[in-house]
Amino acid sequence: MAHGPAAAAPYYGLMAEFASAEALLGAAHRVREAGYTKTDAYSPFPIHGLAEALGFRDRRISKFVLAGGITGALTGYGLEYWTSVVAYPLNIGGRPYHSWVSFIPPAFETTILFAAFTAGITMMALNGLPQPYHPVFNAPRFSLASQEGFFLSIEAADPKFDEQAARRLLSGLGAREVVQLEH
Amino acid sequence: MADSQYPQDDFRAPTPIIGPGHSYRTITDKLASVVLTKSTPVVWFPIVGVSFLLLMGLMLALTYLFARGVGIWGNNVPVGWAFDIINFVWWIGIGHAGTLISAILLLFKQDWRTSINRFAEAMTLFAVACAAIFPLVHTGRPWLAIYWLFPYPNTMTLWPNFRSPLIWDVFAVSTYASVSALFWFIGLIPDMATFRDKAENPALKRMYGVLSLGWRGSARHWYRYEHAYLLLAGISTPLVLSVHTVVSFDFAVSVLPGWHATIFPPYFVAGAIYAGFAMVLTLAIPLRAMFRLHDFITMRHLENMAKVMLLTGLIVVYGYVCEAFFGWYSGNEYERFMLINRIFEGPYAWTYWVLLLCNFLVPQVLWSKRMRRNIGALFTVAMFVNVGMWLERFVIVVTSLHRDFLPSSWDMYYPTIWDFMTLFGTIGLFLTLMFVFVRVLPLISVFEMRTLLPEARPKPSSEGGSH
Numbered sequence: 001m002a003h004g005p006a007a008a009a010p011y012y013g014l015m016a017e018f019a020s021a022e023a024l025l026g027a028a029h030r031v032r033e034a035g036y037t038k039t040d041a042y043s044p045f046p047i048h049g050l051a052e053a054l055g056f057r058d059r060r061i062s063k064f065v066l067a068g069g070i071t072g073a074l075t076g077y078g079l080e081y082w083t084s085v086v087a088y089p090l091n092i093g094g095r096p097y098h099s100w101v102s103f104i105p106p107a108f109e110t111t112i113l114f115a116a117f118t119a120g121i122t123m124m125a126l127n128g129l130p131q132p133y134h135p136v137f138n139a140p141r142f143s144l145a146s147q148e149g150f151f152l153s154i155e156a157a158d159p160k161f162d163e164q165a166a167r168r169l170l171s172g173l174g175a176r177e178v179v180q181l182e183h
Numbered sequence: 184m185a186d187s188q189y190p191q192d193d194f195r196a197p198t199p200i201i202g203p204g205h206s207y208r209t210i211t212d213k214l215a216s217v218v219l220t221k222s223t224p225v226v227w228f229p230i231v232g233v234s235f236l237l238l239m240g241l242m243l244a245l246t247y248l249f250a251r252g253v254g255i256w257g258n259n260v261p262v263g264w265a266f267d268i269i270n271f272v273w274w275i276g277i278g279h280a281g282t283l284i285s286a287i288l289l290l291f292k293q294d295w296r297t298s299i300n301r302f303a304e305a306m307t308l309f310a311v312a313c314a315a316i317f318p319l320v321h322t323g324r325p326w327l328a329i330y331w332l333f334p335y336p337n338t339m340t341l342w343p344n345f346r347s348p349l350i351w352d353v354f355a356v357s358t359y360a361s362v363s364a365l366f367w368f369i370g371l372i373p374d375m376a377t378f379r380d381k382a383e384n385p386a387l388k389r390m391y392g393v394l395s396l397g398w399r400g401s402a403r404h405w406y407r408y409e410h411a412y413l414l415l416a417g418i419s420t421p422l423v424l425s426v427h428t429v430v431s432f433d434f435a436v437s438v439l440p441g442w443h444a445t446i447f448p449p450y451f452v453a454g455a456i457y458a459g460f461a462m463v464l465t466l467a468i469p470l471r472a473m474f475r476l477h478d479f480i481t482m483r484h485l486e487n488m489a490k491v492m493l494l495t496g497l498i499v500v501y502g503y504v505c506e507a508f509f510g511w512y513s514g515n516e517y518e519r520f521m522l523i524n525r526i527f528e529g530p531y532a533w534t535y536w537v538l539l540l541c542n543f544l545v546p547q548v549l550w551s552k553r554m555r556r557n558i559g560a561l562f563t564v565a566m567f568v569n570v571g572m573w574l575e576r577f578v579i580v581v582t583s584l585h586r587d588f589l590p591s592s593w594d595m596y597y598p599t600i601w602d603f604m605t606l607f608g609t610i611g612l613f614l615t616l617m618f619v620f621v622r623v624l625p626l627i628s629v630f631e632m633r634t635l636l637p638e639a640r641p642k643p644s645s646e647g648g649s650h
Binding site for chain 1: 206207208211334340341342343344345346347348350351354355358361362365366368369372373376377379380381392393396397398399400401402403404405406407408409410411414415418419421422425429432630631633634638639640641642
C-alpha cells in the first residue's frame with residue numbers, strides 16, 4: 001500500500017462495462033497482457049476461464065478441506081475412544097471398550113461434517129465475505145452485475161495505473177462505458 | 184450437454200433443457216417474479232391453508248403427547264417402534280433425492296439438474312426437519328433427549344453408547360441436516376445478490392442484501408465458489424449414501440428376523456432415492472403449473488426423473504426378492520415364519536400386497552414413453568410411490584415386530600388418532616414450509632440457469648488457447 005504514488009489515489013479505480021461474456025473474457029486477457037495486476041471482473045454467473053485470464057489461481061481450498069476432513073476424523077474417533085475407553089468404560093454386551101468397527105460410522109460422519117464446513121467457511125473467508133460495502137457498488141449500473149451485466153475494474157492502486165492510458169485501453173476493448181469508482 | 188453433436192431439428196438431438204428464446208434478462212425476470220411480486224397464484228392459498236391446518240393438528244398432537252406421554256400412541260410391547268420410526272425413515276428417505284440431484288448429478292455433469300436442484304434441496308431440508316421430530320418426541324421427554332442423543336459432558340458423566348447404531352444415526356442425520364443446509368445456503372448466495380439488486384421494497388432489499396453477504400460476482404470469488412461447490416458435491420455424495428445406510432443399520436444390526444439382512448443398506452439407499460424422486464415429482468408438477476415454469480422444468484426433466492424412479496424402483500424390488508430369498512435360504516425357522524407371516528398368512532399380509540402394487544406394479548407404466556410424458560399419469564405414479572414407500576417401512580417395522588420368537592408375546596398393533604395426526608401433521612409442516620419457501624426464495628437457481636444459455640460459455644480466444 002505505502003510504496004507508490006498510486007496508493008494515495010483519491011479514488012478506487014476505473015470500471016468498464018462490456019456487452020457479453022465473450023467481450024469480458026477477451027478484455028480480461030488484454031488487460032492482463034497490458035500488464036495490469038490489480039484487476040477484477042464481475043459477471044452474473046461463473047465464466048469458465050475468466051479468473052485464469054486475469055492471472056488468478058488459488059487451489060488452497062482443497063488443502064484446507066483435506067485438513068478439515070482429517071481433523072474431523074480424528075475428532076470423531078478421538079471422542080469415541082476417549083468416552084468409551086478412558087472417561088467411562090462400560091461393558092456393553094461383552095464388547096471391547098475399543099470397538100473400532102462400531103466407531104467407524106460416527107467418525108465417518110464427523111469427517112464429512114468438518115470437511116464440508118471447512119469448504120464453505122474457507123470459500124467465504126478467502127473471498128472476504130461477508131463484505132457489505134465495496135467501492136465497486138458505486139458504479140451506477142453495477143446492480144446489473146448480478147443480472148445481465150459484465151464488468152471489469154482496474155484499481156488505481158495498480159503500479160501501472162495511469163488514468164488516461166487505462167481509459168483508452170478499456171474503451172479500445174469495446175467497453176460500453178468507463179466510470180470512476182469512489183472509495 | 185446443450186451443445187449437441189446433432190443439429191437442433193435432428194431427432195437424435197436431446198430435448199432442450201430450457202425453452203427457446205430466453206436471454207439472461209428473461210430468465211432473471213421470470214424467476215425473480217415468482218418471489219418479487221405482490222400477486223400470489225390463487226391456488227397457493229388453499230394449498231397453504233390446508234397444510235397449515237394439518238400443521239396445527241401436529242401442534243395439538245405434540246402438545247397432548249408432551250402432556251400425557253407416549254402412551255397416547257398405539258405402540259406397545261411387542262411393537263415398541265411404530266409410526267415414529269416409520270415416519271422418520273420415510274421422511275429421511277424423501278430428503279435423499281435433493282442431495283442426489285444437487286451433488287451426484289452435478290458430478291456426473293447432468294445439466295438438467297439445474298432447474299430442479301434448488302427446490303429439491305429445500306425439500307431435503309424440510310423433509311429432514313419433519314424426520315427429526317420423530318426421534319426427538321418418541322423419547323417422550325424431548326427436553327432430556329439432548330443427553331440421550333448427543334455426547335456432551337453432563338452431570339452424570341455418562342456418554343452415549345457408540346457401539347449402538349442408534350447413536351450412529353444421530354451423527355448421520357445431524358451431519359446430513361447441517362451439510363444440506365450449508366450446501367443450500369451457498370447455492371443461494373449469488374441469487375440473493377440478484378434479489379438484492381432487483382427488490383424494490385427497502386426492507387426486502389436489506390434482507391436479501393444481508394443474505395447475499397455482499398456478493399458482487401467477482402471472477403476471483405466465482406473461481407473459489409465453484410471450487411468449493413464442487414468439493415461440497417464430492418463430500419456430499421458419500422454422505423448421502425451413508426445416511427440411509429446408517430438408517431438401515433438401525434434394523435440390520437439387530438437380530439430380529441425381517442430386520443437382520445445384509446441387503447438392507449443398498450436396498451434402503453435405493454428406496455430413499457426412489458421415494459425422493461417421487462416427492463420431487465409430486466412437488467415439481469404443481470409448482471410448474473402454478474408459476475408457469477414450463478420453459479425451465481421441461482418434459483425432459485420430468486421424463487428423466489421418471490426414468491430415475493423406474494430404475495431405483497426396480498432396485499427396491501430386487502431388495503424385496505433378496506429379502507425373501509435370504510429368509511428362505513437361511514433355513515432358519517424364525518426367518519421362514521417371518522416371511523410367511525409377512526406375505527401370506529399374517530394379519531398384515533394385505534399391506535405387503537398393497538406395497539407391491541404401489542412400488543412394483545404401478546411404476547412399470549413408466550416403461551412407456553407416452554406415460555412418462557403424460558403429466559397426470561406421472562403425478563399418479565408418484566403418489567402411488569409416496570404411499571408405497573411409507574407402506575414398505577410399515578411392513579418392515581410392524582410385521583417383523585408383532586410376531587417374533589415367542590408366540591406367547593405376539594400381539595397386534597393398531598395406530599391411534601394421535602399417530603395419524605402426527606403423520607399428517609408433518610406432511611402439513613412440510614408443505615407449509617415448501618410453499619412459503621417458493622414465495623420467499625428463488626425456487627430455481629437463477630445464476631445456474633443463466634449458464635445454460637449458449638452465450639454464457641464463450642470459447643477461449645484463439646491466442647489464449649495454445650495447445
